[in-house]
Amino acid sequence: MALLVVFAGGRSRRFVREKCTYQIGGRRLIDYVIEAGREVADGVVIAAGNNASLYPGERILQDSARFSGPLAAVDAAVNMFNEELLFAPCDVPNVKPRVFEDLLSARAPVAVWVFPNGRVESTIFKASPEAVKPVLNALALHKRNRLDDLFRTTPTLFLSTAQHGIEPAWLLNVNRPADLEGMAVTLGEEVFLRDILLSWPDPPLFKWLGGGEVDPLREEFFKYVEVGLLSMAAHVAKDLSSIFRGFAVLAEAIYSAVDIEKAR
Numbered sequence: 533m534a535l536l537v538v539f540a541g542g543r544s545r546r547f548v549r550e551k552c553t554y555q556i557g558g559r560r561l562i563d564y565v566i567e568a569g570r571e572v573a574d575g576v577v578i579a580a581g582n583n584a585s586l587y588p589g590e591r592i593l594q595d596s597a598r599f600s601g602p603l604a605a606v607d608a609a610v611n612m613f614n615e616e617l618l619f620a621p622c623d624v625p626n627v628k629p630r631v632f633e634d635l636l637s638a639r640a641p642v643a644v645w646v647f648p649n650g651r652v653e654s655t656i657f658k659a660s661p662e663a664v665k666p667v668l669n670a671l672a673l674h675k676r677n678r679l680d681d682l683f684r685t686t687p688t689l690f691l692s693t694a695q696h697g698i699e700p701a702w703l704l705n706v707n708r709p710a711d712l713e714g715m716a717v718t719l720g721e722e723v724f725l726r727d728i729l730l731s732w733p734d735p736p737l738f739k740w741l742g743g744g745e746v747d748p749l750r751e752e753f754f755k756y757v758e759v760g761l762l763s764m765a766a767h768v769a770k771d772l773s774s775i776f777r778g779f780a781v782l783a784e785a786i787y788s789a790v791d792i793e794k795a796r
Contacts, residue, residue, distance in 0.1 A: 533615040534636055536569035537593060538562060539602050539655060540622040541581020552622035553586050556712055564625035572632040573618055579605030598672040602655060602679050607668050610661040621655045623706045631656065631703065634696050640689035640729055642682065645703055648694045648722040650762030651790035653703045654679045663687070674741045680767045684752070685738060687731035690761060694725045704792070717792060723760035730755070737771070746775060762790045 540552045540562055552562040566576050579593045580586065581604075596607035602619075609617050618632050635643050635656075641663030645653045659682070667685045683690075693700055700717045736748035749772055756765035766786035773780035 534573045534618055535609075535613055535615045536566070536573040536576045536618045536620065536632070537605060537609045538565055538569070538576065538578050538620055538622050539605055540578050540587070541583055541595065541605065542621075550583070550586065551706065552583070556625065561625050561706065562622040565620050565622055565627055568627045568629050569618060569620065569632055571629040572636060574615070577609070578622075579608070581605070598668075600677050603668075603671070603677055603682070606659065606664070606679070606682065607672070610659065610664045610668065614661060617659050617661060619655065619657050619659065621705055624656070624703060625706065625712075626702050626704065627656075628699075628702050630696075631698060634691060634698070638689045638691060640687055642686045642688040643691055644683055644688060645698065646690045646692055646724050646761065647700055647703070647719060647790075647792065648692070648724055649719040649790050649792070650723045650760045651792065652680070652683065652690065652761060652763045654683070654763075655705075656703055657683075659686075670738060676741075678767065680764065681737060683764065684767070685732070685735040687729065689727060689729045690724075690759075692725055692727050694722070695727055700792070719792060720789065723762065725760075728759050728761075730759075730761075736768075740771065746772070762786055766790070 553560045569576055577591045577593045578587050581595055584592050593605060593608050595604035599607050616636060618635060620627060635658040638658060641660040642657060644657035663686060667682065671681055700719060706712060736752040739745040739748040749768055753765050753768040756768065766783045769779045769783035769786060773783055
């Protein structure tokens with residue numbers, strides 16, 4: 533049994549108008565995601581946040597009050613449902629059922645897609661509720677709201693789009709109306725071409741948050757660099773920047789390096 537949770541609570545600032553319900557080809561953007569998910573999942577629920585009124589008659593998930601952003605929807609879902617949970621945003625109209633099939637078949641509590649350039653697509657993933665609940669409790673205790681923290685603290689299978697034959701364009705989200713005209717993906721250097729399972733017996737993030745230990749964070753940073761998970765390394769560098777100012781520049785440089793250019 534599996535359930536697809538669609539993130540649809542954003543404000544669509546760059547899109548100017550409400551994005552998830554914007555119609556193209558006679559269907560809303562969110563419909564393309566729902567249709568792809570229904571070929572794999574047994575049900576669909578919309579994490580609509582403050583946009584619930586846009587989805588009358590549809591199954592709506594109310595955000596958890598413990599978090600903000602997508603993590604609020606994840607927290608609500610894992611505490612309400614027992615099924616394996618698939619997550620995706622409403623604005624990936626090119627997504628294919630294969631994206632969800634391979635996530636669901638991954639033998640790990642959490643699985644997430646990674647582009648060849650080392651960028652983790654953090655909003656398209658699978659999570660097992662029982663494995664994620666205690667992690668979310670810990671993150672709430674430390675008032676963390678970053679979705680990537682879930683992958684840093686739970687055994688996670690990072691899936692290579694290259695290894696699985698997943699077209700990067702299937703995972704790209706629509707930010708602006710012009711993106712609907714079609715996008716040619718430019719990824720830069722390829723550094724992540726094979727799946728890897730990472731499991732931290734004692735997650736470095738929690739060592740730092742709980743006891744102020746910095747060395748484990750450094751080890752986590754270099755591990756991500758070693759295996760090619762560059763956006764994860766940037767997230768760790770962001771935390772390290774609160775201690776060492778030079779890491780702020782490094783984090784931004786890495787984020788820039790893994791940015792995906794959408795040529796038209």
